[in-house]
Amino acid sequence: MNNQAEYESLIAGLKFAKGLGARRLDVYSDSKLMVNQLTGSYQTKDEVLKRYFQLAKTLLQHFAQTSLFHIPREMNSLADELAKEENDNALDILFLAFEDPQIFDIDSNPGSWMDDIRHYLLTGELPNDRNKARRLRVKAARYIISQGQLFRRCYSLPLAKCIRKENSKIVLEQIHSGDCGTHAVGRNLSLQVLRQGYYWLNLQKDAKEFSQKCPQCQFYSSILKQLAAQLHPITSSWPFSMWGLNFLRPFSKSRKNLRHVLLATDYFSKWVEAKPMAQPTGTSVRNFIWTQLVCRFGVPLSLICDNGTAFTS
Ligand SMILES: [Zn+2]
DSSP: HHHHHHHHHHHHHHHHHHTTTSSSSEEEEEHHHHHHHHHTTOOOOOOHHHHHHHHHHHHTTSSSEEEEEOOOOOGGGGHHHHHSSSSSSHHHHHHHHHOOOTTTTOOSSSSTTHHHHHHHHHHHOOSSSSSHHHHHHEEEEEEEEEEEEEEEETTEEEEEOOOOGGGGGHHHHHHHHSTOOOOOOHHHHHHHHHHHHEOOOTTHHHHHHHTOOOOHHHHTTTTSSOOOOOOOOOOOOTTTTTEEEEEEOOOHHHHHHEEEEEEEEEEEEEEOEEEEEOOOHHHHHHHHIIIIIIIIHOSSEEEEEHHHHHHHO
């Protein structure tokens, strides 16, 4: 019974991988019997298992290259947890997505933008009009048919699955405002769609129009991110006249309990003066300014700080 369950899970996985269009497959299972039967090391005598074996063999032939590995049970804990689930909703949903081609079916319902290209790629027939024929030939060069589905070649991107115009709204909705949607707009949105591997005619135009109609984008996109006041550039005309002072974050304790570093940077030359200290206090800052700055570089014109308590006290 247990071996049947192992075979069933393998067959489910193979169907899933086939639906995804996988070409090369590595199968890991903790069932030594099943792996050895499929690799030919063991014979299959049980009548029921024979039927499973045949089905699994047939499915494995759909892939260009397959490898089966036996792994110890403790290394297969993730798969075990999935198998122990009382209801297998997750798998059901996955299979439904493939068995019910509600969104992604591009098979030739009449009146789709892909029909001409598909027809030409499948049969090589061109329209009688010379100009139309030339245009179609040029256009069709950007498309290929793989496993009965039309894909568009993209520059530096994977092949994009061509979908019907009426299904494009679902894709846009999911990518713009779905669970992982970032409310990307315009050209950004169309590029995200391409990166996710979908294409249809007038993708850019549709993406732009869609993002213009999103209610959340209407509410929040007009919030100004500009500062309330103008920015003022800080310039220094000669060396050591203007210093920027700041404490670096507390570091791990050194031998003399010195954790903080006071840093002074000259705005003109970017010269740096630094001193480690135990506590960021007003006294230590005053001593630093006197010994490290005034006594060595002269009285500065201005000191710039972040108004921390050590600087203001
Ligand atoms: Zn939006």
